[in-house]
Amino acid sequence: MTRRSQDEPDQIPFEEQDVETKTLELDVEAAAECAEPVKDPNLEHEYSIPNAIKFSWLGTYFSLSLLLTLYNKLVLGMFHFPWLLTFIHTSFACIGTLTMMHMGHVKLSRLGRRENIALVAFSVLFTANIAASNLSLAMVSVPFYQTIRMLCPIFTIMIYRLWYGRTYSFMTYLSLVPLIFGAAMTTAGEMTFSDAGFLLTILGVILAALKTVVTNRFMTGSLALPPVEFLMRMSPLAALQALACAVASGEVTAFRDLVASGEVSIPSMTAALAGNGFLAFLLNISSFNTNKLAGALTMTVCGNLKQCLTVLLGIFIFNVSVDLLNGAGMAVTMVGAGIYSKAELDNKKRKQHAQYKPLDQNSR
Numbered sequence: 001m002t003r004r005s006q007d008e009p010d011q012i013p014f015e016e017q018d019v020e021t022k023t024l025e026l027d028v029e030a031a032a033e034c035a036e037p038v039k040d041p042n043l044e045h046e047y048s049i050p051n052a053i054k055f056s057w058l059g060t061y062f063s064l065s066l067l068l069t070l071y072n073k074l075v076l077g078m079f080h081f082p083w084l085l086t087f088i089h090t091s092f093a094c095i096g097t098l099t100m101m102h103m104g105h106v107k108l109s110r111l112g113r114r115e116n117i118a119l120v121a122f123s124v125l126f127t128a129n130i131a132a133s134n135l136s137l138a139m140v141s142v143p144f145y146q147t148i149r150m151l152c153p154i155f156t157i158m159i160y161r162l163w164y165g166r167t168y169s170f171m172t173y174l175s176l177v178p179l180i181f182g183a184a185m186t187t188a189g190e191m192t193f194s195d196a197g198f199l200l201t202i203l204g205v206i207l208a209a210l211k212t213v214v215t216n217r218f219m220t221g222s223l224a225l226p227p228v229e230f231l232m233r234m235s236p237l238a239a240l241q242a243l244a245c246a247v248a249s250g251e252v253t254a255f256r257d258l259v260a261s262g263e264v265s266i267p268s269m270t271a272a273l274a275g276n277g278f279l280a281f282l283l284n285i286s287s288f289n290t291n292k293l294a295g296a297l298t299m300t301v302c303g304n305l306k307q308c309l310t311v312l313l314g315i316f317i318f319n320v321s322v323d324l325l326n327g328a329g330m331a332v333t334m335v336g337a338g339i340y341s342k343a344e345l346d347n348k349k350r351k352q353h354a355q356y357k358p359l360d361q362n363s364r
Helices: 014-033 051-075 082-102 113-137 142-149 152-164 170-186 195-220 227-248 251-261 266-294 296-317 324-354
Strands: 035-037 356-358
Touching: 051 266, 051 296, 082 113, 082 227, 082 251, 082 266, 113 142, 113 195, 113 227, 142 195, 142 296, 152 170, 152 195, 152 296, 170 296, 170 324, 195 227, 195 266, 195 296, 227 251, 227 266, 266 296, 296 324
Parallel strands: none
Antiparallel strands: 035 356
């Protein structure tokens, strides 16, 4: 038997070499499958939310929004004071959120001077949006007003692109075409407007889009306020501003004259306004949560879809008559909503997949 030299290296059996090679290959494959998050500034908060939660809040918001729209139509038939109605809505939001805080459902964050100034500025934006809408309605026809309001998703995208550098997929852009034109067809009618009315209506659309985007950023950006806390901090400021506008516009004096005339039943009106305010409080809670979870663009798309469904419900509830153009517009809007939903689901899958990258083997 030949003795091996001590200087001769040990020879590893072929079977052990094969096992080590396979083990190394498995380690490399596992490392390739492991991933670490990539900081993508374009990966928005709504793409991290499970679809079941997102669609549940969207359904709740959509239902409450339709109900309040129809309720407002009934209430404003006897209560012709939009600023006072806004004051009632924001007051109920203030009372409701304060009650939730005292019940332990809300914990206040510690905000600095800069954050409080930002909240005051947002409340001014909230009031300015309502003011622009009310003033423009007095200068243009309702069909023209509703048609221009359909452009809100376009302005929302422009704000996101110019301000935050966010991009969307081609299918998302494409879906807005039937959404906007279909909604415009649904509300088509006599288009009358003045130059000032046209500019004010456009300003109102820009303010509405800006308000929706800023609301989302308050709850998903660096401040990341919980929706209920954000509503609680904003609603008292908005209520005071709405009341000031009601006084300045003469609504408070007109309301006193209406009560003194005895033309309305005070108990019935009080009950109707209380129910309206409570429903508005529920809608505000739903709206802020949905904005945070679904995103600002989806909120504006829902606004277009809501206009069409409001007309559809009006056919059965208020005997509203529609022609072929209006009916076709509803169908086109539904198709656009379907394309948008599919595009956003694809965007979510793609961006969640792009959020991860293989680990660098040299760093292991």
